[in-house]
Amino acid sequence: MIAAPAPVTARAALSASAFRSPTVPTMQATPFLCFDGVTIRLGGREILSPTSFDVARGEFVCIVGPSGCGKTTLLRAASGLVSASAGEVRRNGAKMTEPSREVAFVFQDYGRALLPWRTVEGNVSLALEAAGVPAAERAPRIADVLAKVGLAKHAHKFPVQLSGGMQQRAQIARCLAQKPDLMMMDEPFGALDALTRQSLQDELARLVRDDGLTVLFVTHDLEEAIYLGDRVIALQANPGPGRPSLARMIDVKIPRPRDQLTTKEHPEYLHLRRELFAFIEQGHE
């Protein structure tokens, strides 16, 4: 029923040694994003124990796990906001040392991540200004991304005038304006009500498919992880000395486009849901 973590470690080990063993047939020489023994220690505490896995271009990877297992830290390392104490993160084979405009980051606390003195339009514009887009080209690009996230009518509003869901859409719009090829999302829908969350999930899935984005999505909601992800990675807190934080890796082979009703009745969805819940339960004992 529950697979032992052994295959995971084997796969992780394979990816770590991908450079040295070109004989592995299914592995590309340089994966799009590669975590190679990433370890993060902050203030004498090991937040993330050696973690290795690869992400393919266009893949939607969800990361779940109990609080304090290093999900957010993993994401911050992948975007270059914190640097690894040991191991490294490689994007297209190059080591990530600092944030890049090709990597967008959607923060959980949208209320604090938006500039309160700028309108929605102005907040999106910030990404274009940072990228040095000439003023004349900004307006059409802003209108374009705002239309994509359904905020076209609210372009001139200030963040305080918007609901939580709309503020998060504004933040996603700003990230899309960066034209990233990799998007990090740190529990982006965690603070939203259930209905808003569902519609944002569906819109995100559509946006990601249209733009061919690669996504790393941290969530504490297992159902959300299965619903959105091509793959779900489960981390464990305090794995013990010498053991990796990465505890479980599950491929989600549910056809797309997915639907809030039919997908959640799909036998594979129910099966994975049971498996993940059982796994998390086990970790809590």
Add this chain to the structure above:
Amino acid sequence: MNRHTPSLRALRVASPTPSPGATPAARRSRFRGVPGKVRPFVLPLLLLALFEWYARRAAALGSDALAPPSAAAKAFVGAAMDGSLWQATGFTLGTAALGLLLGAVLGIALGLVLGLSRRAAQLGSVSIEVLRPVPSVALIPLAMLGFGFGVRMELAIVAFATFWPLLVLVQSAVQQVEPRLLEVSRVLGLSSRERAFKIVLPAIVPRLFVALRLGVAVALVVAVTVEIAANPNGMGYAMMIAQQSFDPALMLAWLGWIGVVGFAVNAGMVRLQAWVARRMGVQP
């Protein structure tokens, strides 16, 4: 029981001395005739009337030290008519404003540098902690030596006095900028110049205006003090002259006028600060 309630309520309003069971609300109801906007002015008017009565009595007993408010009002009208009021007010306000501008520009600039760079803050910390507590009026002798009597001396002291609060408040405002916004600027790839002008500076504007409001109050107090102590110009000096020429009515007129000017300037700054805070997206 219920049928008796209306008559009870009527009794409570009519009764001059409320019954022991009456609530505070019922007792307050006797002031219901005074409109809310007028209420804050009741006490000052009462005090003025009391002062008028006391000063007249003192004058009747042969004292030259006090003048009743009515005489002060007369002296005020005289000063307003001969133009000395406006000339002195203009001088004090103008010098305070210029001095504040000087102190604020320097204070904000240095505050930004010290707030953004930890190394600069460490470098400057001792000098600031030693210089900041020096009372600004203690600089009057030095400023007199350097600039003589006049505008420049007063300007220098007002600038010195307003420089420190602005420096310290701006520095702490920069250090308190929402860390998430700084992360956003890193992720978006803003240059450090863009970060200073597009994130840090707008983020501190509401706090900056709090600091400016404080600076305005300091500038006015210091300007008048310098005029009283040394500079033969402005409202402070006019008040001193009135006192030295045994004209308590004119002296009181100046005192009251300085209070009114201070109140008006502060009220203006409060409004400006609230408007800026709203404009910069701070929730009231």
